[in-house]
Amino acid sequence: MQQKFTRRSILKATAATVAGAAVAGSDLLDWSSAWAADAPFKPESGARLQVLRWKRFIQSEEDAFMELVAAFTTATGIEVEVLNESMDDVQPKSSVAVNVGAGPDLIWGLYSLPHLFPNRCTDLTDVADYLGGKYGGWVPAAETYGKSGDKWIGIPMCFGGNYINYRNSAIEKAGFKEVPQDLDGFLALCEAMKGGDMPAGMALGHATGDANAWVHWALWAHGAAMVDENDKVILNSPEAVAACEYVKKLYDAFIPGTASWNDGSNNKAFLAGEVGLTNNGISIYQKALVDGLDIQNDMDHAYYPVGPVGEPTEFHIAYPILVPTYTKFPNAAKAFIAFLMEAEQYNRWLEGSVAYLTHSLQAFEGNPIWTSDPKRKIFKEAANRTFVAGYKGSVGQKAASAIAEFIVVDMFANTATGQMSPADAVADATKKARRIYR
Numbered sequence: 001m002q003q004k005f006t007r008r009s010i011l012k013a014t015a016a017t018v019a020g021a022a023v024a025g026s027d028l029l030d031w032s033s034a035w036a037a038d039a040p041f042k043p044e045s046g047a048r049l050q051v052l053r054w055k056r057f058i059q060s061e062e063d064a065f066m067e068l069v070a071a072f073t074t075a076t077g078i079e080v081e082v083l084n085e086s087m088d089d090v091q092p093k094s095s096v097a098v099n100v101g102a103g104p105d106l107i108w109g110l111y112s113l114p115h116l117f118p119n120r121c122t123d124l125t126d127v128a129d130y131l132g133g134k135y136g137g138w139v140p141a142a143e144t145y146g147k148s149g150d151k152w153i154g155i156p157m158c159f160g161g162n163y164i165n166y167r168n169s170a171i172e173k174a175g176f177k178e179v180p181q182d183l184d185g186f187l188a189l190c191e192a193m194k195g196g197d198m199p200a201g202m203a204l205g206h207a208t209g210d211a212n213a214w215v216h217w218a219l220w221a222h223g224a225a226m227v228d229e230n231d232k233v234i235l236n237s238p239e240a241v242a243a244c245e246y247v248k249k250l251y252d253a254f255i256p257g258t259a260s261w262n263d264g265s266n267n268k269a270f271l272a273g274e275v276g277l278t279n280n281g282i283s284i285y286q287k288a289l290v291d292g293l294d295i296q297n298d299m300d301h302a303y304y305p306v307g308p309v310g311e312p313t314e315f316h317i318a319y320p321i322l323v324p325t326y327t328k329f330p331n332a333a334k335a336f337i338a339f340l341m342e343a344e345q346y347n348r349w350l351e352g353s354v355a356y357l358t359h360s361l362q363a364f365e366g367n368p369i370w371t372s373d374p375k376r377k378i379f380k381e382a383a384n385r386t387f388v389a390g391y392k393g394s395v396g397q398k399a400a401s402a403i404a405e406f407i408v409v410d411m412f413a414n415t416a417t418g419q420m421s422p423a424d425a426v427a428d429a430t431k432k433a434r435r436i437y438r
Contacts, residue, residue: 028067031344032075039076039335040130047332048079052094052104054319055084057267057283057356059290064352068345075339078332087208087263091116091404098324105327106336110208112145112389112400114154114322121153122323122330124337128152131341136363139383144395145318154320155337158350158357161382162213162316164302165284167295170198170276179277179302183221183246186305190253190277198276201254201269203261204413209317210263211409214279214304216315218250219243219408220391221307226402226433227393233437236430244415244422251416259417271295279304282355282379300375316386319357355379398436407432 051069056062069080083104085093090109097103098117107113114121128146132138138146142156164179171179174192190200203210219225224239251258255275258265266278271287273295278284288296304314323333339345341361350359350367355376359365360383370380390399402408411429414420420428 028071028344028348029074032071032339035339035342035344036075039338041127041331041335041338043076043078043332043335044329047329048081049106049329049332049336050081050083050104051106051108051336052083052085052090052097053108054087054090054110057281058286058353060286061349061353061356064349067352068340068349071345072336072339076332076335078336080336088206091208098326101326103324103326105329105333106321106323108157108319108321110320111212111318111403112320112395114146114320115148115396115400116404118148118153118397120325121148122325122327122333123151123153124155124323124334125150125152127155127334127337130338131155131361134363135341135343135361137361139360139362141318141383141386141388142360144388145320148396154322155341156318156320156360157337157341158319158353158360159383159386160209160281160317160319160356161358161379162209162279162281162314163378163382164304165270165278165280165299166302167198167270167276167298168300169298170196173198179305181303181305183305183307187246187249187253190250193276194253196276198273199253199255200250200277201258201261201266201275202250202279203263203266204251204259204409204416205261205265206406206409207261207263207265209281210266210279211261211406212403213315213317215247215408215412216387216391217304217313218247218307218412220313220315220387221305221309222246223307223309225392226408227390227399227437229392231390231393231398231437233430233433235433236426240411240426240429241422244412244425247412248415248422259413270299282376285375286354286356301378303378312385313387314382314385316358316382318360318386318388358382401436402433405432405436407436 073080094107098120145156146152146154173196176189180186193199202214222239222243224237224243226235228234266280267284269275270278270284347367351369355369388395389403407429411425414425415422
């Protein structure tokens, strides 16, 4: 029997139970049984777990994940139910669960989600210390996202690289052999592509992953930031205005309609041959491989260009998992997290994700997924290259709120669509930021 909650009607998720997962291989089950017998975290008697996670973009990632979940259940006897929600729905539904005080035992979300309710997250410092000590330490961004003060309130299980996806034929038709790595050159490429049958296009709607990734890159590349090191709002600046002016030029070169795109729109447009350049994870390429599409031979990936600041200003998705304090099974939840991130499990999962997910523990840099295909290579670096939510400031509750409210996305969208001048859009975003950072 699955665990029941009074707020099930609120969490209208698609449930995937371990009963439907692929049967794990005997080697995995043998290892899992041995691990459970000497597990560092002892689950409560009669524990059952419900996990809310973002809906997969790569089927093989979900298959690998569910195989590990099935192995955990077989080894420990703990029944696990996995609920899948779209990226855009995880944060609001998580907030409802935490505020109601009932819901999933583990919530696996995006960016700095645990920092929206730091006092309602179970202390996971023991899990973080165990895994970090065993596997070469955490990448710096993972530690920043995971900790509130000296306490770990979430475990960043992985990062999702978000880079430039492009069609070789489309940029060659525009007169380019590669994606320029400077802002002026990148704009020139997009403007040249406008005249072809496959222009550029990047999401400028409330796309939690794709829109946030590229607009923050654009803001930071120009030397602008929402707040300084003391969390003082400094957005209203010439640099932010210049960033808006730049994005307006990019938007004018884009295929029409990107202001309403969500996280799935660019995938569809790229695969349909409607655009020849966008920003995304590796899911487009993987779809082409799985379906045997000719596009796989005509596409590749590139870093975001570097702006006047002189260093990469990339913003990749962090995927932290948290354990709400209302759970009745905190030790079982800790055991589940530790189990998934042990090398015997985690390496399988990374390979199943085919570079859509990047490791957050340094010891997994040698996973073969990073060398098996040159088109996957740059995704290996996402976790170590990314800036964090809040950038110069703290990554706490205020930064999480700013991301959740799409302040930077809306600032650029208001400028790009002509609803506001760059200066007015920056001033409007500054007001919203000051309301959060007051």
